[in-house]
Amino acid sequence: MSNFAKPQVPQFSMEVYQNTYLPEGGREVNAIVTVTSTGGTTTLSGAAPDAAVVIMVDCSGSMDYPPVKMRNARDATAAAVDALRDGVSFAVVAGTHQAREVYPGGGRLAVADGTTRAQAKEALRKLSPGGGTAIGTWLRLADQLLSGSGRSIRHGILLTDGRNEHEEPQALRAALDSCAGRFTCDARGVGTDWVVKEVTGIASALLGTADIVADPAGLAADFTQMMEGAMGKEVADVALRLWTPMGAEVTFVKQVAPAMEELTTRRVEAGPRAGDYPTGAWGDESRDYHVCVRVPQAAVGQEMLAARASLVLPAPDGGTPQVLAQALVRAVWTDDLAASTAINPQVAHYTGQAELAQVIQQGLDLRKSGDIDGATAKLGRAVQLASRSGHEDTARLLAKVVDVVDAATGTVRLKAKVTAEAEMTLETRSTKTVRVKK
Structure with a gap:
């Protein structure tokens, strides 16, 4: 039972x-x-959902630069394990150019309680960086573990700090195609050496969230929040x-x-x-x-x-x-x-939000390719749309990439120097929307 x-x-x-x-x-x-x-039972009572979660932690060699990154990743995974409700099935996978079960091992999942949480955190202490990055292998192992769980809610949490260099892009695509509809997955990029389109592509294919954690010190809070979100699914x-x-x-x-x-x-x-x-x-x-x-x-x-x-x-x-x-x-x-x-206000609002996401992506791509005029026009339009729809978070992120002369008309100048963190944060969060005020 x-x-x-x-x-x-x-x-x-x-x-x-x-x-x-x-x-x-x-x-x-x-x-x-x-x-x-x-009004589901889990939310009202704090009971365990009928859920299984696999946490995939990047343990490639680049996680050693700086060494604090691996330490923060271990601490964040431990914080996520602490946020598991009693009775939820879980496992931890170390990801390099291959995937390895860290806990509990043997192709199975553990059931969360005081003992298994302590054992998992003990196993995490032994994690050390080394090897390459092949994210498709991590996802396939997570799928194997989750599909054998017998639980109705199957969820993954994936952390990477680098490019998916040790498998072909089509290998990751094939892994995503085979996992789609089998489990959901939240993906996070830590630092600024990973590829935004890879991380957002994983979350999109697996109906999860994507975000940047530029400072590894923020990982534990982010992992806790992600796990609490997973525990609220019913x-x-x-x-x-x-x-x-x-x-x-x-x-x-x-x-x-x-x-x-x-x-x-x-x-x-x-x-x-x-x-x-x-x-x-x-x-x-x-x-x-x-x-x-x-x-x-x-x-x-x-x-x-x-x-x-x-x-x-x-x-x-x-x-x-x-x-x-x-x-x-x-x-x-x-x-x-x-x-x-007459255009319905809700339809008009979200049509504008869709254009906002699109022009940010186009503007950043043009900036990378050296088309300054094209990038300025697209990002200027983004500033105008963000201002018009009250999307303050995106307006703040845009202001780190362009100097805003006039938000209402979308008149901007590209900043001469833009940090990788500012650019990647804007790109990663470009698809987040604000709801229309009813």
């Missing part, structure tokens, strides 16, 4: 924000779908299902809060005219999704259901999935110009 109670599934609700009116001949329907989950493998009527089709689906995540290409067919988009694991939280549907042309006065959005939980035996919440996206054709041209 396991020593944890099966958590009660949280209550889910969905709200749709859209302008339902289209002009005659109009075909594009945009809606923001807000999904909120509240239901895994939730999908956003979109059904569209004959003649209508989904153009795109994006998560737009708390961070931008493109989901369109991850669609899995789910019966006639329906598709499932993965959302990962949920605790007590709220997220926003931007759904765009192309509908058939219709005459003024006609009305139709453009899409039905459902949140579904797959049945463990492959039977009928449980529907957790539902909402409708509608279309009404009108000749009232004011009604049909």
Whole structure:
């Protein structure tokens, strides 16, 4: 018998924000779908979730420069182990050009309690840096360990300080493809010698978070926070299902809060005219999704259901999935110009946030390639959008890369000297969004 109670599934609700009116001949329907989950047992009682967690720690040779980096990584992993709730399965993996089980070993997971936490922390003390970096091997070992756990919520935490130099890019891509949908993973880059697109790519593929911890001294607090987040998850493998009527089709689906995540290409067919988009694991939280549907042309006065959005939980035996919440996206054709041209504030806000993420990435890429004018134009537009949407965190990060002359018009000058930390922090956090003020 396991020593944890099966958590009660949280209550889910969905709200749709859209302008339902289209002009005659109009075909594009945009809606923001807000999904909120509240009141699961784990959150209310502090009980152990039905979860397994594998922590992957970079132990490559570069972790010895400076030596404090490895020490901080050991301390951070110990802090994460301390944040595990009793009854949760866990393991620690050391990552170099290969993956090695540090604790408990033998291809299995330990169950967290006072004894196993102390044993894990003892094993961590023996970790020392040496070897290369092949992150795909770390992820594949984590997948093996998690898939044998029998737990419904499977989560990884990955720390790296360098480039994935000891395997081909396609080897990492293949590992991510094989792990996608099997576990979620938060990824962190420590210091400034790692590649932002590698770390954010891992988190994106595995529906986790990515961030920079420029100063290794900040690792313990960050690891504790990540583990507490994982301990708050109560239901895994939730999908956003979109059904569209004959003649209508989904153009795109994006998560737009708390961070931008493109989901369109991850669609899995789910019966006639329906598709499932993965959302990962949920605790007590709220997220926003931007759904765009192309509908058939219709005459003024006609009305139709453009899409039905459902949140579904797959049945463990492959039977009928449980529907957790539902909402409708509608279309009404009108000749009232004011009604049909009004842009819903939520849709407008997140369209701006998507552009903000895009122009930051483009601006930084242009800066790296030496196109000063192009970079200045893109990052100036980013300053303007951040200012307009009240995204103060991004505005602060931009101000470390450009001198802002006039935020309202997006007039900026590139700074002559920019630290690697400032540039990497801006790039890593560019997809984080602020929610629209309801």
